[in-house]
Amino acid sequence: MTDRRTFLKGTAAVGALAAITDMETLFAQEASPQAASGIPDLVAVRNGTRAEMVKKAVETLGGMQAFVKPGQTVVIKPNIGWNKAPEFGSNTHPETVATLVELCKQAGAKEVKVFDHCCHNGAYEGSGVKEAVEKAGGVMVDGGNEGQYVQTENPKAKKFTSAKVHKAVLEADVYITCPPLKHHSGSEMTACMKNVMGTVWDRGAMHKNDLHQCIADAVYFRKPDLCVLDAYMPMVRNGPVGKDTNDLVERKTLLASRDIVAIDSAGAALLNKAGKIRHVLLGEEMGLGTADLTKLNIRRINMA
Numbered sequence: 001m002t003d004r005r006t007f008l009k010g011t012a013a014v015g016a017l018a019a020i021t022d023m024e025t026l027f028a029q030e031a032s033p034q035a036a037s038g039i040p041d042l043v044a045v046r047n048g049t050r051a052e053m054v055k056k057a058v059e060t061l062g063g064m065q066a067f068v069k070p071g072q073t074v075v076i077k078p079n080i081g082w083n084k085a086p087e088f089g090s091n092t093h094p095e096t097v098a099t100l101v102e103l104c105k106q107a108g109a110k111e112v113k114v115f116d117h118c119c120h121n122g123a124y125e126g127s128g129v130k131e132a133v134e135k136a137g138g139v140m141v142d143g144g145n146e147g148q149y150v151q152t153e154n155p156k157a158k159k160f161t162s163a164k165v166h167k168a169v170l171e172a173d174v175y176i177t178c179p180p181l182k183h184h185s186g187s188e189m190t191a192c193m194k195n196v197m198g199t200v201w202d203r204g205a206m207h208k209n210d211l212h213q214c215i216a217d218a219v220y221f222r223k224p225d226l227c228v229l230d231a232y233m234p235m236v237r238n239g240p241v242g243k244d245t246n247d248l249v250e251r252k253t254l255l256a257s258r259d260i261v262a263i264d265s266a267g268a269a270l271l272n273k274a275g276k277i278r279h280v281l282l283g284e285e286m287g288l289g290t291a292d293l294t295k296l297n298i299r300r301i302n303m304a
Helices: 004-009 013-017 023-028 050-060 094-106 129-135 167-171 192-199 203-208 211-219 260-270 278-285
Strands: 042-046 073-078 111-114 149-153 162-166 174-178 180-184 188-190 226-235 253-257 298-302
Touching: 023 042, 023 260, 023 298, 042 050, 042 260, 050 094, 050 226, 050 253, 050 298, 073 094, 073 167, 073 192, 094 111, 094 129, 094 174, 094 226, 149 167, 162 167, 174 192, 188 192, 188 260, 192 203, 192 211, 192 260, 192 278, 203 211, 211 278, 226 260, 253 260, 260 278
Parallel strands: 042 298, 073 111, 073 174, 174 226, 180 226
Antiparallel strands: 042 253, 149 162, 180 188, 226 253
């Protein structure tokens, strides 16, 4: 049998990425010597509650105080596009969002704002996110008012060179993205890069002009400081809304990283699509992060 380290050393980037193809191989990789200490590039946690896994992942990245300083304003961007109850997996689970709000408040944040540019009316309430956020001390911000979006140029973009971006993202001291992991009929996957679509006013322009390139381009409007991917019950078909709970599979997993490309690359592996999501590969080409998971210091945590 070929030694695994020899194989990885001799493969190209996409080939090496394919070595981590699904949840089991993501968690089965042996930790490198440097992974035992220091701050990892990516944290992969499984078999806890959503709140437990969020807290553990953020703690492993240095704690929320590594991202949020006392007196700062934080904006959290979940996916709240659909007026669907939490059990359908269409939106970020309220427990995930509320836990992030709590951690930010504990770190001394002056204000924690939460918003999305929803596709359905009533999504804030129907998703359960509004109630959870307000109970945790956060503030829901209107994402459906064009007046809250500011025309912004994107000089590093290849196609999505200008757009109206929500001022909460542009003005916040700290920006956290926290979508659920889902199948998507247009982009193949919803994860942290795709979640950026909810920060701009004209999403239709992205769909009409090479969606994958525009997703990668849009990250440049403002890269998140912290990325959290809720993969507790990923939607594996009929996304982004889903038909019923049969579209979900139980993974009991949560990912966290400062690197938006790395976390989406790991998310693709959880959907058995490693190396196949074009906007993730474009993100690496554009210098937004690292898609080759074999190059990363990954901290794997099993809370069982």
